[in-house]
Amino acid sequence: MRVLTNRASAVPALAEAFREHGFEGASLAVLSKATGLGKGSLYNFFPGGKEEMMEAVLADIDHWFCEKIFLPLERANDPATAISSMFEYVTAYFRSGRRVCLLGCLTLNTAGVEFAVIVKEYFARWISALSHCLEVGKVSRDFTRQLAEETVSGIQGAIVLARALDDDATFNRVLRRQHSALIDAITA
Amino acid sequence: MRVLTNRASAVPALAEAFREHGFEGASLAVLSKATGLGKGSLYNFFPGGKEEMMEAVLADIDHWFCEKIFLPLERANDPATAISSMFEYVTAYFRSGRRVCLLGCLTLNTAGVEFAVIVKEYFARWISALSHCLEVGKVSRDFTRQLAEETVSGIQGAIVLARALDDDATFNRVLRRQHSALIDAITA
DNA sequence: GTCTATAGAGTGATAGAC
DNA sequence: GTCTATCACTCTATAGAC
Numbered sequence: 298m299r300v301l302t303n304r305a306s307a308v309p310a311l312a313e314a315f316r317e318h319g320f321e322g323a324s325l326a327v328l329s330k331a332t333g334l335g336k337g338s339l340y341n342f343f344p345g346g347k348e349e350m351m352e353a354v355l356a357d358i359d360h361w362f363c364e365k366i367f368l369p370l371e372r373a374n375d376p377a378t379a380i381s382s383m384f385e386y387v388t389a390y391f392r393s394g395r396r397v398c399l400l401g402c403l404t405l406n407t408a409g410v411e412f413a414v415i416v417k418e419y420f421a422r423w424i425s426a427l428s429h430c431l432e433v434g435k436v437s438r439d440f441t442r443q444l445a446e447e448t449v450s451g452i453q454g455a456i457v458l459a460r461a462l463d464d465d466a467t468f469n470r471v472l473r474r475q476h477s478a479l480i481d482a483i484t485a
Numbered sequence: 486m487r488v489l490t491n492r493a494s495a496v497p498a499l500a501e502a503f504r505e506h507g508f509e510g511a512s513l514a515v516l517s518k519a520t521g522l523g524k525g526s527l528y529n530f531f532p533g534g535k536e537e538m539m540e541a542v543l544a545d546i547d548h549w550f551c552e553k554i555f556l557p558l559e560r561a562n563d564p565a566t567a568i569s570s571m572f573e574y575v576t577a578y579f580r581s582g583r584r585v586c587l588l589g590c591l592t593l594n595t596a597g598v599e600f601a602v603i604v605k606e607y608f609a610r611w612i613s614a615l616s617h618c619l620e621v622g623k624v625s626r627d628f629t630r631q632l633a634e635e636t637v638s639g640i641q642g643a644i645v646l647a648r649a650l651d652d653d654a655t656f657n658r659v660l661r662r663q664h665s666a667l668i669d670a671i672t673a
Numbered sequence: 674g675t676c677t678a679t680a681g682a683g684t685g686a687t688a689g690a691c
Numbered sequence: 692g693t694c695t696a697t698c699a700c701t702c703t704a705t706a707g708a709c
Contacts, residue, residue: 319594322509335680397593404648405585406507420649450659454642460592461608471638513689
């Protein structure tokens, strides 16, 4: 066959390497090992180097979130179901906190400033999608934005705390409470 | 004068450098510039290198939190005041999210595994101190731990979100709601 | 021949240790 | 300052598909 591998198939392996080591910590040696590709191949697929690799990873993540989280929230005509689905996907995606949020990590030090716009749009869209969904659920406009902010922020915090305590149960407990809070707001 | 500088006086500058660049990103060149000390002086004060510098920073942070946050919560006989004081200190300390939580950052990638025990104890103590304070405030034991977890986790999330959106107001809004939730739980 | 993809030696710069 | 190791990255050489 002609194409032995391609750019797209390297992206998930790159993503896991960046998650585990961070942007700076993920050296070309690490990325090469993670993907099974030589440096030559990596530079062939990503002429822009690490930065282009990270951009490809972020685009892939954004695509996943659009499909599984953002669009369903934005289009929901059954808000409670859409929200429950969001929590299921999020819990699975972050593996109960064992897997970090790459976008969240990039906010925390200067290594990620190049990606600030992408990160900002991701979080802004998540909040506005959830906020819209709550509005469809007849939650007062005074609270939709606040609830959405707290939820998105709370998920990030739950990842940090679950990892700090090395305990998935913490993640699941915090998310379960947030889930209930949103459902209560809708049905109230 | 004989002593121009010393180990302790370098710690705050090291802390800010680690916060800004992360553990891996903070090179000796960065740390040297941040402290105004040559590499030789840094190794004189911290023979263990970067790792010992980070340990000194973490010990310094732990000391501050014990004094300002943990002990007041643990000894509180006026829980509402202790909790309000905690939120005031936290908001100021993290500068409305502009300043990251070093302990939280260390949880997010493999660069910080050496400090896992320190990080775990910090978060565990914060949660148990707050939980105890809520118990003194006559909150049902079924909820103290949950509320404390959510609060500590929520603060971490608020830092991430405020930085992602580049907006302090987000941090302050999330913390204000958490503050109210705890006060409501006590007075309910 | 051209084209894409490969592995990996080699570049200068800079890392942390001392 | 000096050391070696490693960094991101470049480039050469080579492969097989057209």
